[in-house]
Amino acid sequence: MRLLIIGSGAIGTTLAKTIQEMEEFDIFYITDKNEERAKKIAKECSKAKFISPTDESIKAHLKNVDLVVEAASQEAVQRYVPIILGMGVDVLVMSVGAFADDDVRERCFNVAKRKGGRLFVPSGAICGTDGLSSASSDVIHSVELVSTKGPKSFQDNPYLRSKGVDVNKLKEKTVLFEGSARDAVAHFPKNVNVSATISLIGIGLDKTKVKLVCDPSSDCNTHRLEVKGEFGHIVCETDNVPFPSNPATSYLAALSAISAIRRIAGNVWIGI
Numbered sequence: 447m448r449l450l451i452i453g454s455g456a457i458g459t460t461l462a463k464t465i466q467e468m469e470e471f472d473i474f475y476i477t478d479k480n481e482e483r484a485k486k487i488a489k490e491c492s493k494a495k496f497i498s499p500t501d502e503s504i505k506a507h508l509k510n511v512d513l514v515v516e517a518a519s520q521e522a523v524q525r526y527v528p529i530i531l532g533m534g535v536d537v538l539v540m541s542v543g544a545f546a547d548d549d550v551r552e553r554c555f556n557v558a559k560r561k562g563g564r565l566f567v568p569s570g571a572i573c574g575t576d577g578l579s580s581a582s583s584d585v586i587h588s589v590e591l592v593s594t595k596g597p598k599s600f601q602d603n604p605y606l607r608s609k610g611v612d613v614n615k616l617k618e619k620t621v622l623f624e625g626s627a628r629d630a631v632a633h634f635p636k637n638v639n640v641s642a643t644i645s646l647i648g649i650g651l652d653k654t655k656v657k658l659v660c661d662p663s664s665d666c667n668t669h670r671l672e673v674k675g676e677f678g679h680i681v682c683e684t685d686n687v688p689f690p691s692n693p694a695t696s697y698l699a700a701l702s703a704i705s706a707i708r709r710i711a712g713n714v715w716i717g718i
């Protein structure tokens with residue numbers, strides 16, 4: 447199989463090192479708008495080939511790949527995912543927060559339906575998405591997410607500034623936001639991926655409830671997912687270790703991409 451990775455930051459670098467060791471892949475292409483980063487990976491991994499981050503270059507290489515992994519940004523999703531799917535190529539999207547925008551989501555999902563390229567979104571930084579997905583086959587009564595993070599994750603946030611909240615001055619755990627997932631992603635654009643993932647699997651952005659908590663004593667990103675429905679009751683808590691190279695990203699998110707790629711490349715799927 448052949449792969450193209452867009453983005454060579456925390457997740458892209460971890461993926462490249464894993465793909466290098468997977469016998470299912472003979473070569474993989476890597477690109478980044480920060481070209482030096484992608485070139486560095488191409489130097490370190492013998493299977494990796496750097497490609498230029500232009501639309502033309504990416505389009506030209508789509509003819510040679512079985513799967514594209516987007517590990518870049520919401521802007522990259524908007525720009526490349528419709529093109530990739532439109533050419534009938536499968537794509538795995540990490541910047542799932544892009545799909546909280548109704549227009550972007552409809553455009554990408556419709557191209558996937560019409561053109562046959564499949565769109566995969568891994569569970570990312572949260573556990574419990576398997577149960578939530580099963581539960582959504584019958585009526586779900588409620589989905590609630592409580593995300594607790596350190597002050598760094600909430601810095602320079604215009605919504606908090608407008609409320610007069612300075613997260614650096616907090617002495618104890620403080621609830622910063624409580625409301626719908628739609629409002630959470632609008633006010634906290636740097637904290638959108640988990641809210642978007644569970645909303646898309648479950649009952650949507652308007653009915654999913656989100657609470658964001660700042661814990662001044664914590665370096666972990668913790669997500670508590672609670673689901674009630676006809677099936678019963680799920681409570682699932684994930685304590686995430688952040689990447690040293692990018693504290694906004696949880697290591698589990700990269701592992702979820704690796705796990706998804708292994709499933710896509712293989713024929714035996716357990717616990718899907």
Ligand SMILES: NC(=O)c1ccc[n+]([C@@H]2O[C@H](COP(=O)([O-])OP(=O)(O)OC[C@H]3O[C@@H](n4cnc5c(N)ncnc54)[C@H](O)[C@@H]3O)[C@@H](O)[C@H]2O)c1
Nearest residue numbers: 453455456457479517518519522540541570571639695699
């Ligand atoms: N689904 C989840 O639960 C989850 C969890 C963590 C991170 N993420 C998302 O995954 C993405 C990657 O995360 P990361 O920690 O590796 O980020 P990162 O900032 O470490 O690396 C991203 C890289 O992508 C490059 N890039 C950005 N836009 C680009 C574009 N349009 N074209 C080419 N390159 C581009 C940047 O230059 C950077 O090198 C982010 O959008 C992040 O929000 C999702």
